[in-house]
Each structure stands twice: as C-alpha cells, then as structure tokens.
Amino acid sequence: MGRILGSDTILLFLSCIWLALPLPVLAQASGILVVDLDRAYETSKFGLSMRDAFNIDNQLVTDENVTILNALKEEELQLTEDRTTLSPEDFAIAAANFDTKVQEIRRLRLQKIRQVDERFKRLKLFFFQRIDPFFDVVMREFNATAILEKGSVVRSIAAIDITDLLVERVDQAFLASSENTGSDSKN
Numbered sequence: 001m002g003r004i005l006g007s008d009t010i011l012l013f014l015s016c017i018w019l020a021l022p023l024p025v026l027a028q029a030s031g032i033l034v035v036d037l038d039r040a041y042e043t044s045k046f047g048l049s050m051r052d053a054f055n056i057d058n059q060l061v062t063d064e065n066v067t068i069l070n071a072l073k074e075e076e077l078q079l080t081e082d083r084t085t086l087s088p089e090d091f092a093i094a095a096a097n098f099d100t101k102v103q104e105i106r107r108l109r110l111q112k113i114r115q116v117d118e119r120f121k122r123l124k125l126f127f128f129q130r131i132d133p134f135f136d137v138v139m140r141e142f143n144a145t146a147i148l149e150k151g152s153v154v155r156s157i158a159a160i161d162i163t164d165l166l167v168e169r170v171d172q173a174f175l176a177s178s179e180n181t182g183s184d185s186k187n
Helices: 007-020 023-030 036-042 045-082 088-142 164-187
Strands: 032-035 146-149
Touching: 007 036, 032 088, 032 164, 036 045, 036 088, 045 088, 045 164, 088 146, 088 164
Parallel strands: 032 146
Antiparallel strands: none
16 A cells, blocks of 8 residues: 555556647646647648739739730731841841840840739748737636747647647638728729
8 A cells, every 4th residue: 555656657647638638738848839830831721812813923923924025026026027028237236225225125024023022022021921810818717828830849738839820820810801991892
C-alpha cells in the first residue's frame, strides 16, 4: 500500500489526463499558441480572393503586353515593306525612330512589370496586416501570452495550433464583409 508509483506510470497517467482535456483547455493552459501564417494565407478564402484579384490584374498587364507586341510587329513589318520605297536616309531615320519607340515601350513595360512584382510581394504582408486584429481576439479568448509562427517552433502539440481557427474566423469576417459589400452595391 505504501508503494510509490513509478515515473512511467505517472507519466502515462498525466498523458491520459492531458489527452482527455478539450483542445481549447490545452491551449489556454499553455499560454502559448502557434499559427502557420503561410497556411492561413494559402487556405483562407480572404487570401484566395486577394490572389484571384491580383491574378486578374496581372492578366490585364499580360494582355496589354501581347497587344503592344502585336502592334510593334505590325509596325516592324510595315517598316520592312516601306524600305523598298524609302531612300536609305529616310529608312535610317524611320528605323531609328522605331528603335527609340521600342526602347521606350520596353522601359515602360519593365517598370510596369516591376510594379506588379512589388504588388505581388506585398500581398502576403497586406494579408497579415489585415488579419492582425484576429490575433488579439484569439489571445484574449485563450488567455494566451504569445502567438508564435509555427515555422519557428521546434515542437508543439496540435492543441495550441490556432491556424484552422484563425482561417475560420478570417473567412467568416471576409464573407460577412463580402455580403455587406454585395448588398450595398445592390442598393
């Protein structure tokens, strides 16, 4: 009766109790939560809508590039045809003007492509800024003292991972906002 339980038995007993606790209780007990921000960005409807809007804008830039390229090809073909009727001096002037025009268009299009690239790089940052208020709410709800990015955590229990909860909350807010915007535009 005075027998002391072995450390393996105690560890097994505590593990069973720990597993029996509901997940929010585990997260609240730890005071530390983890979130996979990349997964939240990739799986949330809000993140998807941001990427879809970007892709539509990016396709417009691609379409503009194709239109400009086709127009330049036609102009180059016309210049080649005009070569037979122009004097060598006039052709040289026309070719130089065309080359100057092409260089300027190239410069402007590269600038536009850099802007699109910068905008794409800022998408994820913008997403994180927009969901920032959700972290405060979840921290209060779980009485947490910290939320760590999952990529920087060596090991944790699944119970303290709030990624799915975060995605759910962000999507609820996004869908509610979309519905309000949709109903506003109908009025």
